[in-house]
Amino acid sequence: MADPHPPTSTSLCCCRKPLPVPGRPGADAARARRPHPGSARCPLVDVASASNFQSFQLNHFHLDLRLNFTLKEMTGWLVLDLFPIQPGIDTLVLDTHPSLLIHSIDCKMPGSTQLDRPVSLTYRVDPFTDYGSSLNISLPGVVVQRGKGFQITLRFTTTDGPATWWLDPPLTCGQSQPLVFTLGHSVSNRSFFPCFDTPAVKSTYSATVRVPEGVMVLMSATRSSYSKPDRVFHFSMQYPVPAYLVALVAGELKHVDVGPRSRVWAEPCLLSCALNKLGGSVERWLAVAEDLFGPYPWGRYDIVFLPPSFPIVAMENPCLTFIISSILESRDFLLIDVIHEISHGWFGNAVTNATWEDMWLSEGLATYAQRRITTLAYGEAFTCLETRFRLDALHRQLRLLGDDSPVSKLQVTFEPGVNPSTLMNLFTYEKGFCFASYLCKLCGDVSRFDAFLRVTYISQFKFSSVVAEDLIELFLDFFPALKEEGAAHREGLEFDRWLGGLGAPLYEPDLSAGGVLTRPVHQLCDLWADPAPDPNALAAFDLSTWTSFQTVLFLDRMLDRCPLPHEVMEGLSGAYSRLLASQSAEVQIRWLQMVVRSNYPPEIPAVRSFLHKHTSRMYTVPLYEDLVAGVMKCVAMETYSQTQGRLHPNLRRSLQQIIFQSPNPAPSPPPNPSPFPFPPSNPSPLYMRRDKFSQRHSPCCIHHATSIIQHVSSYSHGYDRLQRGSMSGNQR
Template identity: 30%
Template sequence: MCVPPATIDLSTQANIDQVETTHLHFNWIVDFENQNLHGSVVLDLTTLVDNVDKVVLDTSYLYIKSVSLGKENLKFRLAERYASLGSALTIDLPAVEKAGTNFQLKIDYATTEKCTAVQFLKPEQTLGGKHPYLFSQSEPIHGRAMIPCQDSPSVKVTYSASVTSHLPVVMSALQTGIDEDVDAGNGLKTYHFSQKTTIPSYLIAIAVGNLVGKEIGPRSTVWCEPEMIEQAAWEFAETESFIATGEALLTPYEWGRYDLLVLPPSFPYGGMENPCLTFVTPTLLAGDRSAVNVIAHEISHSWMGNLVTTNAWKHYWLNEGWTVFIERKILGRLNGEPTRQFEALSGLKALQESVDLFGKDSLKTVLNPDLRNGADPDDFFSKVPYEKGFNFLYHIEKVVGGPSIFEPYMKAYVEHFASTSISTQDWKDFLFDYMEKKHGQQMVEKLNTIDFDTWINKPGMPPVDPKFDTTLADACFDLAKRWDSARNTDNLSSFSAKDIENFSAGQKIVFLEKLTDTEPLPHHFIEKMDQLYNFTPNHNADLRLRWQQLCLMTSYEPIYPEVVKFVTEQGRMKFVRPLYRLLHQAKNGAQLAVDTYLQHKSFYHPIAAQLIEKDIGLVKSMY
């Protein structure tokens, strides 16, 4: 067993205080028959201290064949697994006497069937049904299941890759060429990639399948299976406007391309901000562009998270809180400030639900959580870093005097920390330093009125009421209040389909969210609402979630088949986890939840599967 060293990042076992990786090069073969990636990785390393005699890397369920330094094979040993952090790979070196010495290690290895970073899909699990598919998902600490590496966001590297496959390959890098072995006649091609901007290991990503691309902007292509290419291209046609607005708010977009990959339905997230190639869920294909706000979020990661990165998962809010803040700035610029306020209201509701789920005193609701003793960062995944982080920044913006003062600071923040990894203390120090230099001691005094310790280190909801503008939400709140009040008279005659005919998809969702704050509605209310508003057949995934939540909270059994259908046709954790939990809690729903999950377990991404099992009691969570 290898316990993590006392470093800034408690989620790595690598000796990042002694050696630093600067570049990775992969030579991979995609093996669909054996469901693995095999080949080698070459690590460019630099010693940080004198007298380094070993390199310790993170791994998880990898098969390590050999390690070499030039022509010399090196001794190595793989430790027993330590909690969620995997097995440390210790490589013995000839003593390196001087700090600043550069050297290369080559590791021949393969992923295994227990790999949590790569999901292999059979042809029948894809949309086209004819070809297999694979995709990776490494955030937060699953990169070590695909690559023996220093799997810490504090280490940022460039990378290159040569990947051999009989199906098209895309990666979180720019493609530099394709070689085809015509003489072999086996249909194999080798795809070459290069990522010249430094990134942490969790952003190294790959997907392989029957992929086609279509241009949707001057620097954007959407990739997916051919069966959905036209729908995807239409849905994401406004991508360039999001990029350009982000540039106007911050700094020039420096990644070259902003492509999108629409993944098969089992992808567990709404989007993953892999550089040059954002991975997105097909649940965004609502047919009316009502769900594309996720693209504004992932584009914002190009600056917040990808360019300026947290140096440990304890400070994850620096990635996500900032990204939500910029996402809503973009939406406000494009659609007006009331839209930003409306989105913030909805986010506050989601934050309250996370706090209610964990408990207001739970350490999982702390902005800077404690990740000691091998804690799994996945167990802390919730809306807390996103929405509590957003509210923190929103509050600071108000205290310092509004956007005219705060927006120049945002740009300076990105310029100052670009291509680095930072902590919450780094962020706070720069905030005070910038505000004092630009606006004097009076601004520092304003900042000192903020209770930073409570915001950052204490559990529960934000310590201040954000007082968001409710202009776009008032009609939703009023309609929800009418339905809630109607239970007193049991008279539903005043409701009609016209109630929501002018509502946007977002307003319908907020209406349903507000009703989940009330006592569960009687079953005949639910039935009448569906007759009038036609919620059950709606294709907007967020609306389906809220409607099904409302029904499950009152154990409305006619919705159970729709819930089963929804949680088995897609694997996005935002949807499947709360619905599995509520179905498990509903009357006559517990066994149905367990049976449904067990029957479809192989459909879900390994990360999602692990968490769903905890949600419905199949596995006990340690935290």
């Protein structure tokens, strides 16, 4: 069960502090002086936020919205319950966005009643960055009284900001009704509503949403009531969440229960498939997670499957995970993605990184938790196979970027004006996972580390926001023997080096248990290294019995060798093309990238067919980039002209830039020798799938790691800030 008495104030925010040194006094005293969970007063600075969140405690906010699908607007108001915590403050500064139109702002004075008229406040909007603006609200002295709270009401309209995605019927799965959803990670929700857009601030919230007839509304909260005559939905989130986890989706959505506390929502045409893939599994995964990390904190765990225009793979909104419907094609990838988002219920949502520089606290620990769950649910071999697949991708990425790439740090430092989404990459997930695995190894037993996470880390910091040093200090206090022996300062494995060092992880867990699944992949790759492989030896490998991760690992290794000779492609096509065409898009796109990179004409019709069927960014962008980089630009232009009407406007702009505005040369060879049998080339799409956002636009794109490209468009977390793209606030 969820905590019946949740805190209602903002999160714990801690300043940067050096790691404790054995024998150095004062660590306990420093902890005693640290703000308690729920405190908002701290010296923390978030350069991605224009707000003065350090000066106020946000206890609660309420959204009242009316959705207009014709105008593609949301109009309404926002009520903030604030408490001043610093003296002499005469201005409230919130994060906003040029696409968000402010109509008026007023204030209810401390001690006023319902009959008292609110006071109109003056305000101005100033530029901040290309992903947002600052809303400066002047506060009369009688408003900001020490020890007294007050209410601010803002009336506004959202237009075409980066957080809000309006889909016309042709862009939905059913193609009959429009749909809208919001996506706030990392810093896009400032275009949804004015807010303290920083993970350091958490509060409870409620919402009222008015919609046209026949529209279902869901939010990252519990639906408290629905008035059918008025078509008004009411929601309540009783646990503190940061602004980026406030989410909404509205459209023709139906549901089916898949467990006692879980249901799947989707357009009607998807429901039976979703039930078939997830029925009974979600509760099993939740139960395993609870055995490991304690009671699930959020009450319900529902899932909504969104159309292919959804720009990322999945988003861990509390109570309601958003997942792209394309993933339903692959059981293995679906279960990994859902389990990863379940893990965020503890790591990322309940305990949140206080700064975007520490995103690994969310993604790295969630990846660790995900793999603990899959180990217990599906065995160690399966988990090791999936981990090997991801770590291979990490090393490919590192070879493309170079060992000295600043984005390879766990605790990334970014300058004012840089969108936090551009800093999220495979290192956030996999290097963070490796550090968690190293801490687990120091404990001597995985159950001891799980116990630390459950009874100490989650228990102490639940519904708070923390920095890396909080985790480390708590860890060393929980294991005093490690603290005494100086485990944080072991030569070559120093915790400071883990957090701030460049390059590959300093430690990787033992994955030998996955050998039973990875060994056949390596053997088949070795056979195809011969231009004329033995047909009898090849016949011993039946790919139809392989897991999806085995198949994509094989194709990834073959992609490393591209371009392949015509006779090799002919052999691969004859052996596998029919089988691969019947498998998921995750498998198909790898084979088709091999076709394009090797310039193998007999399979080009399959490339066209794939791009006609799949309109998701994660599947279209990599193939179009490969087509343009090679000798098949005419195929790209022809296919785009035939399919552009079914693509989301953001994706159309991306593809137009790829096809028409850039020569898009093939990437330079990696600077470092490959530890794999074949030299690497462009990474294929699932190398980046664990990164939340699978789209191309990012200040640094893995497909072109040798050149830094600034793009005008852009999750959101932009899943691939580094690799295939970022969904940041400047995307529109």
